[in-house]
Amino acid sequence: MNELYGTPGCPYTAELRDDLEWRGVAFTEYDVETDRAALARMLALTNGERTVPVFVEDGQVKQIGFRGRGCIVGAG
Numbered sequence: 547m548n549e550l551y552g553t554p555g556c557p558y559t560a561e562l563r564d565d566l567e568w569r570g571v572a573f574t575e576y577d578v579e580t581d582r583a584a585l586a587r588m589l590a591l592t593n594g595e596r597t598v599p600v601f602v603e604d605g606q607v608k609q610i611g612f613r614g615r616g617c618i619v620g621a622g
Contacts, residue, residue, distance in 0.1 A: 548573035551588040552599040555579075556617035559599040565612070566601070573601075578619055585619065596620075 550566065550573045552559025566573055576584035578598060588600050591607050597616035601609040610616065 547604065549602040550575045550599060551578050551584060551602070553577060553579045553617060553619060556598050558612040558615050558617060562599045562601060562609070562612040 548566075548571060550559070550563060552562070552575065554577060563575065576588070578585040578588055588598075589596070591602055591605075592600055592610060595610055596619045597610050598619055599609075599612055599616065600607060
């Protein structure tokens with residue numbers, strides 16, 4: 547199972563989403579700004595790293611950010 551953690555306002559989340567869709571990679575997307583459970587899962591997976599987007603494949607973080615860029619999620 548593939549997961550994408552990001553925010554609607556982060557352009558790098560949008561770029562990674564577009565890249566995954568273009569490559570035909572199936573994934574479930576989570577908005578960590580509105581979904582507190584998703585934010586908690588992301589923070590657990592990344593050892594507290596608050597940069598989005600985060601791409602997770604089979605429970606393992608494969609990518610944080612997109613092409614070296616990302617957005618920081620606030621403590622909320």
